[in-house]
Amino acid sequence: MGCPRCSTPAVHPGRRLARIALLGNPNTGKTTLINALAGTRLQVGNWPGTTVEKLEARLGDLTLVDLPGTYSLFATTPEERLARDALLADPPDALLVVLDAGNLERNLPLALEATELGIPMAVVLNLFDEAREKGYDLDPARLEALLGVPVVATVASRGEGVDRLIEAVQTAPVPAPAVIYPPAIERALARVAGAIDAPAARAIAALLLAGEPVAAPETARKAAEAARKELAALGLDPFLEITGARYARARELFQQTLRGHNPRPTLTDRLDRFVLHPVLGPVLFLLGMLFVFRFTFLLSAPWVDFIGGVQEVLAGWTYGLGLPGLLASFLADGLVAGVGTVLAFAPVLFFLYLAMSFLEASGFLARSAFIADRLMHAAGLPGRAFIPLVLGFGCNVPAVYATRTLESFADRLRTALAIPFMACSARLPVFALFAAVFFRERAALVVFALYLLGLAVGLLTAWLLGRFGRLEPSTGVMELPPYRLPRARVLLLQAHARTMSFVKGATGPILLAMVLIWALLHLPPGPLEQSLYARVAGALAHLFAPLGLGDWRLVGALIPGFIAKEVVVGALGVSFLGAAPPDALGFLAGLGQLAAAFLAALQGTLAALLALFGLPSLPAAAGGPTALQAALRGAVTAKAALVYLVFVLLYTPCVATLFALRQELGRRWTTFSVGYQLTVAYLVALLAARILP
Amino acid sequence: MRRLDELTPGEEARVRAVETSGHVLRRLFALGLRPGARVRLLRRAPLGDPLEVRVGESFVALRQAEARGVVLEEG
Numbered sequence: 160m161g162c163p164r165c166s167t168p169a170v171h172p173g174r175r176l177a178r179i180a181l182l183g184n185p186n187t188g189k190t191t192l193i194n195a196l197a198g199t200r201l202q203v204g205n206w207p208g209t210t211v212e213k214l215e216a217r218l219g220d221l222t223l224v225d226l227p228g229t230y231s232l233f234a235t236t237p238e239e240r241l242a243r244d245a246l247l248a249d250p251p252d253a254l255l256v257v258l259d260a261g262n263l264e265r266n267l268p269l270a271l272e273a274t275e276l277g278i279p280m281a282v283v284l285n286l287f288d289e290a291r292e293k294g295y296d297l298d299p300a301r302l303e304a305l306l307g308v309p310v311v312a313t314v315a316s317r318g319e320g321v322d323r324l325i326e327a328v329q330t331a332p333v334p335a336p337a338v339i340y341p342p343a344i345e346r347a348l349a350r351v352a353g354a355i356d357a358p359a360a361r362a363i364a365a366l367l368l369a370g371e372p373v374a375a376p377e378t379a380r381k382a383a384e385a386a387r388k389e390l391a392a393l394g395l396d397p398f399l400e401i402t403g404a405r406y407a408r409a410r411e412l413f414q415q416t417l418r419g420h421n422p423r424p425t426l427t428d429r430l431d432r433f434v435l436h437p438v439l440g441p442v443l444f445l446l447g448m449l450f451v452f453r454f455t456f457l458l459s460a461p462w463v464d465f466i467g468g469v470q471e472v473l474a475g476w477t478y479g480l481g482l483p484g485l486l487a488s489f490l491a492d493g494l495v496a497g498v499g500t501v502l503a504f505a506p507v508l509f510f511l512y513l514a515m516s517f518l519e520a521s522g523f524l525a526r527s528a529f530i531a532d533r534l535m536h537a538a539g540l541p542g543r544a545f546i547p548l549v550l551g552f553g554c555n556v557p558a559v560y561a562t563r564t565l566e567s568f569a570d571r572l573r574t575a576l577a578i579p580f581m582a583c584s585a586r587l588p589v590f591a592l593f594a595a596v597f598f599r600e601r602a603a604l605v606v607f608a609l610y611l612l613g614l615a616v617g618l619l620t621a622w623l624l625g626r627f628g629r630l631e632p633s634t635g636v637m638e639l640p641p642y643r644l645p646r647a648r649v650l651l652l653q654a655h656a657r658t659m660s661f662v663k664g665a666t667g668p669i670l671l672a673m674v675l676i677w678a679l680l681h682l683p684p685g686p687l688e689q690s691l692y693a694r695v696a697g698a699l700a701h702l703f704a705p706l707g708l709g710d711w712r713l714v715g716a717l718i719p720g721f722i723a724k725e726v727v728v729g730a731l732g733v734s735f736l737g738a739a740p741p742d743a744l745g746f747l748a749g750l751g752q753l754a755a756a757f758l759a760a761l762q763g764t765l766a767a768l769l770a771l772f773g774l775p776s777l778p779a780a781a782g783g784p785t786a787l788q789a790a791l792r793g794a795v796t797a798k799a800a801l802v803y804l805v806f807v808l809l810y811t812p813c814v815a816t817l818f819a820l821r822q823e824l825g826r827r828w829t830t831f832s833v834g835y836q837l838t839v840a841y842l843v844a845l846l847a848a849r850i851l852p
Numbered sequence: 853m854r855r856l857d858e859l860t861p862g863e864e865a866r867v868r869a870v871e872t873s874g875h876v877l878r879r880l881f882a883l884g885l886r887p888g889a890r891v892r893l894l895r896r897a898p899l900g901d902p903l904e905v906r907v908g909e910s911f912v913a914l915r916q917a918e919a920r921g922v923v924l925e926e927g
């Protein structure tokens with residue numbers, strides 16, 4: 160059936176389509192729709208050269224492409240530019256324009272704009288249930304007749320109406336342009352479009368006329384430039400004229416589609432009175448953050464331990480094979496440990512993504528940005544930067560990925576470069592080791608001061624970048640979406656896909672780093688004092704002498720600390736106390752350990768679920784000093800220990816964070832970030848060495 | 853000349869002009885804040901800034917300084 164009321168017949172009835180793109184305002188349900196159409200075959204990738212996620216799904220021989228949410232082809236953010244360029248440079252075979260039926264008048268201009276792209280299209284009136292709840296009585300058939308393309312009403316979250324979509328889009332016609340502009344603009348458009356040989360000529364001409372930097376032939380550019388001058392002489396601003404005509408037409412269409420409206424207060428009106436309350440709001444918000452934190456770390460901890468257990472068993476088996484010592488060590492301490500390091504991030508990432516996607520899709524993320532905006536503004540950051548920064552105290556890796564919710568690259572850059580200074584949970588064991596030996600009663604105070612120092616350095620970094628990096632200032636303009644209960648299935652699928660995309664990408668680089676460190680430690684074979692590691696550490700120790708850190712064993716541990724901070728403790732142990740002999744493990748004994756580790760993880764998850772709703776408890780106080788602590792006391796002064804901790808706090812957090820930075824910011828900024836972190840760490844530690852009594 | 857940041861919570865007015873430029877202007881237009889639109893100030897954030905306004909079915913947050921660029925009709 161397709162589109163019985165459409166004026167133009169379908170161009171190629173029954174043809175098979177290759178690529179269908181979903182275009183729509185942010186939060187109109189595009190991702191939910193793709194999921195409803197294609198089920199579990201969701202894929203998350205990155206758009207080439209950018210940090211924005213690319214979601215694709217296969218449906219038979221169709222590929223559904225989820226474009227970033229966009230208000231208009233007149234792009235104001237990198238995501239919008241991306242959506243526009245994807246449409247113009249590599250036009251899909253058909254478009255599904257997804258509109259929020261409950262906010263139709265504001266959503267329609269995008270559909271009108273899309274009619275100028277010269278691509279077969281169908282319109283989806285999604286969120287039809289919400290429209291009804293808001294008291295709108297809409298007539299999709301009328302809109303279909305007015306626009307001349309199929310219009311389908313859907314409730315994507317419940318799968319209602321989606322079965323009609325594929326058929327509608329496969330028989331969709333190329334629409335006639337839906338807006339007629341004032342005569343002067345039409346003449347200019349005709350002139351510019353005449354110089355463009357593409358189906359989207361009219362859309363491109365409109366963009367050029369408004370001064371948008373889109374790819375176009377030189378003749379078209381020149382024509383647009385001339386036309387702009389002529390229009391300016393007439394006192395006409397092409398952008399205002401073009402958008403004005405679209406808004407006016409959208410209003411007409413909306414009013415003709417509307418059968419009736421009796422407004423009703425919605426859940427959002429009622430909830431926001433509490434969530435955005437001047438006093439209650441911030442309290443609720445802090446509690447919410449605490450909950451996200453506890454959710455992530457309580458639930459992931461048992462699985463991180465489980466991965467550690469599996470790693471131990473695999474290493475034990477490797478040692479049990481009777482291979483030559485160096486080879487066994489390479490396999491167990493290099494390869495197995497490397498893969499284990501990557502996998503140990505997976506549970507944390509998964510649960511954090513889950514929490515983040517929930518916050519984002521439910522509407523809470525935008526509210527938290529609203530509440531925190533004033534605070535973040537002081538550091539030149541937008542309100543949305545608050546959550547990534549706070550997440551950094553848990554783990555820098557997902558925190559860096561969480562900067563994706565920021566609108567501009569400038570904001571993402573500022574925030575992402577500040578995150579590595581947030582003292583993540585992996586730095587705590589190092590702090591705890593030293594603080595317990597050297598600062599006894601004041602241990603908690605020292606650790607707290609370190610956290611604050613990290614935060615201060617991070618915020619200062621963001622501020623300096625904004626001040627001197629010639630970055631555009633952040634804006635506070637954003638939409639607060641209505642509250643919605645996201646589908647658990649979509650959240651789980653998305654969290655899984657994103658986690659896997661990290662694991663796939665990060666395994667190579669982290670493994671490489673791990674193998675390098677292994678080689679340093681184990682080559683040439685023999686005692687540690689004669690290894691490459693000791694030699695490099697000895698050279699570095701000269702560099703650190705001005706900080707009062709001349710001991711190669713201390714300085715050396717910073718090298719594997721580059722892989723992950725918790726490794727520093729182990730490395731100190733090896734340097735100060737010597738390596739523990741590897742435990743070989745029989746096959747059956749190993750299986751037993753695996754089963755036990757799995758059971759412990761399940762048990763831990765259960766306990767975590769219970770603890771989630773209980774009160775936070777402080778970690779139990781450690782017993783007497785360990786052998787390592789005793790050795791450290793003999794080797795370092797309290798002041799040197801503090802300087803060491805300052806350096807550990809501020810220097811490059813871990814390879815995984817670097818990998819995340821590279822994915823988000825590119826190679827150049829990541830290199831800059833490493834240099835910057837090392838310099839800052841060294842200078843602040845030097846300062847500490849000078850001013851501490 | 854009244855401006856958007858001078859409304860009291862709950863008050864409604866019609867937009868006469870938007871005196872900003874570039875990205876902020878385009879974003880405000882896209883969200884419905886353009887000449888002729890009716891806007892209502894809903895609330896201010898806990899520290900007084902930003903503001904939340906309602907235009908049609910959209911809820912829009914914007915900073916005080918950005919709201920100053922939105923000129924309202926008298927009366």
Ligand SMILES: Nc1nc2c(ncn2[C@@H]2O[C@H](COP(=O)(O)OP(=O)(O)OP(=O)(O)O)[C@@H](O)[C@H]2O)c(=O)[nH]1
Nearest residue numbers: 185186187188189190191228286314315316520645
């Ligand atoms: N009630 C209702 N909720 C829906 C419907 N479609 C989607 N949602 C919900 O709306 C929210 C946003 O949906 P998404 O699919 O993430 O929207 P999107 O268009 O992909 O958003 P962006 O990627 O930000 O542009 C989610 O919480 C969905 O569960 C619908 O038809 N009815």
Ligand SMILES: [Mg+2]
Nearest residue numbers: 189190191225
């Ligand atoms: Mg989406």
